[in-house]
Amino acid sequence: MILSAQYYRPPFPDRRYWRDDMRAMRKAGLNTVYLWACWGWIEPSLGRFVFDDYDELIAEAGDAGLRVVINTVAEIQPFWVPRVLPGAQMIDHMGRPVISSTRIECTVGLTPGGCTDHPDLRAAMGRFLTTIAARYGRSDTLLAWDLWNETRWAVQADGYACYCAHTTDAFRGWLRGRYGDLDGLSRAWGRRYASWDDVEPGKLPGRIYTDLMEFAAFLTDRARDHMRFRYDTIRAADPGHLIVAHAMNTASARVPVEFEQELSRGNDWDYTDFLDGFGASLFPLWFRDSVLDLGARIESARSAAQDRLYWVGELQGASAHSAIETQTSVPGDLQQRWLWSAIGRGARAVNFWCWRDEVFSRESGGFGLSGNDGYAESRLTELRRAASVLETHANLIDQYRPAPAAVGVIFDADGYRMDWAQYGTSSRQASRSLWGYLVGLEKIQVPYDVIESRHHDQLAGYKLLIVPWPLVINPGLGRRLTEWTADGGVLLVESEVDAYDALGYYRYPQDRPFARAIGVTSQGRRTIESSAIRLALGDFGGEIQAAGWLEPLQADAATVLAAAGDDVLALLRPLGQGQVVALGTFAGLAEDAAVSRNVGSLRSSAGAMTGSLASNALASEHVLPAPSADPFGPSGFTDFLQAVVRLADAAGPLRCSQPSGASVQWRYGTSDGSCLVFAVNHGDDPRLAFTGSALPPAGTVIEDLVSGRNYQSYLAGDGQPAAEVAIDAGGYAVLCWTAGSGRP
16 A cells, blocks of 8 residues: 655755655655656756756655655746747637746746647657656656646636647647548538638637537547656656556546636546556545545546556645635544545555645645644554554555445536536536435445446446436447346436537437437426425335426336326336436436535535636526435435435445445455455444445454454344444444455
8 A cells, every 4th residue: 555645846845854754754654755846847947957856855765765756747847938939838718828827836837838739848848758757767766657747737827728729730630530521520510611720629618519519528638648648758768667647636526627628637537548547636624525525536536547556646634724714624533534435445545745734825834744733643643553554454455456336327528518618617517417426325325436438348247327417428328328228227317318419419309319229208398396306216205306407208108206297207117128217307416406505515615716607607596406404314315316226236235234424434345365344434423233245154253454353243133144343433444354254
């Protein structure tokens, strides 16, 4: 297990701290240190590279018994770029040159700098990457390269970018690859172009969907290609070390950022087609995430990593003091619950941001594990305790893999792009619809994967697939979902299935191939008169909330689950050996809205962090449900979700006596001949019981690797194996037994 902390963002900290800090980090249980290698700092003049500080830092790390991860921050470009490469300047959506400046938290270079579509700028960046990889690639202290910090490239552009001639030409080339020639593009877009010079990128949200969605899709692929360029450049000079990267948030966990096209930082699933590992930043208190939000963020990042190393690129080290503002301090037990939640869900590397309190601008005065928010001693004590467990059981935990999930939730980037094309953010409806289901599954603690729509080749192991906000369906995914359902799966889809193509063109109900294939026919949209919908499915009979609109559905040969007068609002339809549950509204969006209003999570407060565009976009007049009394407790939506899980027999072979994920979160899996259950107790009651066929037969000894306590499994009244355990309130446990005695 890799446990690290970010240390050097030049020129902070000062040299006088380095030796003592490195030794203190190792004493605290960390085994690795992160160093930001900023292009703008290392190459102060063209062709002159200065590495003396990194040489010394890496030597100090090695002496202290720490490995090193070098974070190549090539997006902080040298001050000489505008002077030496004036033609590389970015251009914004209004045709204005982008004036680069020092970044608010990193002052040693320029951001956003020149455009990487400019061949000379790209070549200069490549020389920097080659030079640093050649210098440190043979170091015994080096552990890995983190290629691209939070996949940022347009920070502080102060407008949508980039619309320079090089990027515009690259966009046109991308369209040629997509449509063959100008006639093909004209047919697809419904235009009569006479020259490629007439084809321009989409300019501003609120305009025509097609131009905006296509340019945003190009930028997503462009980010993938840029990551590949960085990867290939480093790999050519260093064939042996791990190469990873991390995002600010996974693509499915969209956070509105002013003047960024949707998914312009890339689609994380594309990156893990070639990287050795991938992850995302987690700042639970700064982002004001509930424990349910945190679980959903972790699972989204773990899913995006696919079969690669899941690497938490940044975990909040301490209070996120934003310069002259003060935010909540971070006690050690809370931080450890974050850490073990990530490990239990498959993380094999966690990097704390950071070791010392920051000194730069907006991030100054906070974030340090050893920092000054009143809880440093608590954090370091708890970290040493966790590190001891990880070191004692290193082989067991390093080989651990979570058991495969039976539930998948579909993430489709085109739906996000269409939402952005209209509102300037996918956080109006698309991402929030998905998030409602993720948080709902967190509430009922049913393991799941997030499945990206183009990475749909491995659906065989799932029993239930959920498609939130299904307005745009990737054709390949549509065919695969139809086959999968006919083979016996349960498919849950929300309203207006397949209503738009990937260019944002609306399709009449009879022209929707996927909707027709699964037997869902729309009768059009209606405004919501009452947000409550009475629905019956299996043993569930209760209310779910509507959001967005109501869409009556044709119900011939289907079982009606919900109706208002003559309008069918939810139905159950057989499809081959499987079944389709179709809703005529967006229940996930309604759930997200209800929870957000109560807990003040990031999604409902993003405007304060990112500008009025996001704030206005989040103020949806179409979301009507009132806040529930307990946003973390059961709701009509979670009861309905439970009923769908039961219909699909997708709950999995392990359950906890505390059913709420807001109180207890757990995951189980296998490790080299053993079974492990990672449980985090956010509640007050230490007495818990686990039941299910995943547990070993009665009389088997189950050890808690954290506390050293032993428990014995027994046979519960329903005939299933069970185990009663004690997990301290606010604590965590790693339960372990021999794999041959159970059936996970």
